[in-house]
Amino acid sequence: MKLASFAAAVTALTLSQAALAASGTITVYTSQPNDQMAAVVAAFNKDHPEITVDVFRTGTTELMTKLEAEFTAGSTPADVMLIADAVAMTKLKNEGRLLAYADAPIGGLPEAVVDPDRTFFGTKLITTGIIYNTNLVKTAPTSWNDLTAPDVAKSLIMPSPLYSGAAVIHVDTMVQQPEFGWKYYETLADAGAVAGQGNGTVVEAVSRGEKAYGIIIEYMALNAKAKGSPVDFVFPKEGVSSITQPVAILKDSDNIDAAKVFVDWQIGKAAQEQSVEQGYFPILAGVNPPAGYPALDSLKIMPADPARMLADDAANKQKFADLFGG
Template identity: 35%
Template sequence: MRKNNYLILMFIILLVTLIACSNGESENAEGESSGEEVTVKLYTSESQDQVGAMMNEFKKEHPNINVDIFRTGTEEVIAKLEAERSAGGIEADMVWIADIDFFNSLDEEDMLEEYDSPNAENLNEDFIYNGGKYYEVRQIFNVLAYNTAHVTEPLESWHDLYRDDLEGRIAVANPNYSGAASLTLATLVSNEEFDWDYYVSLRDNSLKFEQGNGALASKVASGEYHAVSVVDFMARNAQNEGSPVEVVWPDEGAIIIPTPVGILEDSDVKEEAKLVIDYLLSEDAQNMFKEQGYIPVNPDVGVPENAPSVDEIDIMPLDLDFVKENREELKTEFSNIFNE
């Protein structure tokens, strides 16, 4: 009889232990899975090294969430998404690229998950798109940069890129690959002070192209190019690292490059993806963006070395309706001018 009672008692203890362990593995204090690992697929055009570094920090806080990064240029990310959709289903859970018009299109098709991040409570409304369907997590601008060892007359205007002394030594990113370059193209062409004549003048001054902004920053630092149109943080980082690079915020205004991040509605790991959004908007991540050379969206974090304060930046108007209505025409006319 005692033996039977003992066996029953042991069975009860074992059962209670299993239930407790099961509850502990399925959910921790933050409501996040702490058992089986989960993978969030992120498609991005942002710098592989910098995004990878941020996701490594994210994993320290959420060890059971892996962020699998697919990185290429904005136009190629879009092409991959469209190909997957045509094949039966998008594999990405999150998208982070420099094409806000594409995000707007996704939103119109109800393909984005609305999320009210707690870390967006005090965020400028300009950085919260369509009720939280996608967010700006740091600020990027297209500006000019030149090599001070080769250029004696400082650049001040976008028009300076076709000065005679810079012939054959100027370069921009290819808008057929780079989202930042594509938005720069659309912004300048829609401005009556520039329009397509501006790009004809650049062509006549033997403009060169690079696939992305990283090569531009590297080659203006080395002196291979004397002046470039490039995203601000890359030029600023080269300057801060001691290269003979001067960053120019043009008189006509810098060109803002929205680079939203959002969660796809059909994702199977939306709750984990929301934690990624929370992290990117957190003070820790905002400070990390600052360390990487970006201007954060959280004004309390400040700005990186040699960056202007946000209220000092003049921005050229970005007409998103123009971008949407002329998307294909922009590519066609650009290709006609440069035989791309």
């Protein structure tokens, strides 16, 4: 047997032994929608009926508040975190709350979605790009810079980072890019661009023709298009910001073996194929994206430092509010 094949066989055996040893109950704190999470648990239990998964679901901000209160009280029932916020995960990591899972099966995952210290791992990809109304726009934009043209910017709406976690990631990513920075947002504001609340306000405004252009997460735009709204979506040539919905094990979990099996499954093929069915980009090599989505390796993902996002979070939100209100 070749060395690579032998190593793969050993890894598979080790994982299967770990799965056999794991049982009992784990509690997952998540921001993923309830219907999607119910399907996730059902699929996981099809593969691992020996592990019971209890779910507590709410928005990331409320989850973090709940966790902080539980930490202050001395303990939390949570074993696993599954949230669409690498910045919040970085905060937990910096506070020493996450388990370093050094031997997690990360083969096939992009380096960008894996914490270098192996405390959290991306499970899917949600990108932000440009939606436009096809009845109002005759030449589709191809670039973030296309939005700064005065006649375009005055008909542009975007989600606010004061309301949307995805907008936090997008704004913080854009201002970290040397070619954009806060100058980009100042230009948009001066030309009349506006901020709504969440991504829902953006897709509604553009679909109804109240605005011709919007900044939005891709699946909301593509779902609206599939349902017949007069919209289309662009992945700008400079790149897109991304949310990876990381999964992590809390260091003080009382069922680490079962929690590891859940993490392994989340970054494995079965969960990745399920994420496609739910309308997300998969992150595992060899799993095709949803119909109508470009190949993942054709996208340029703009780099961003979660630690810098965390450090700059309050200042960035204040700067955005100064420009666009809120």
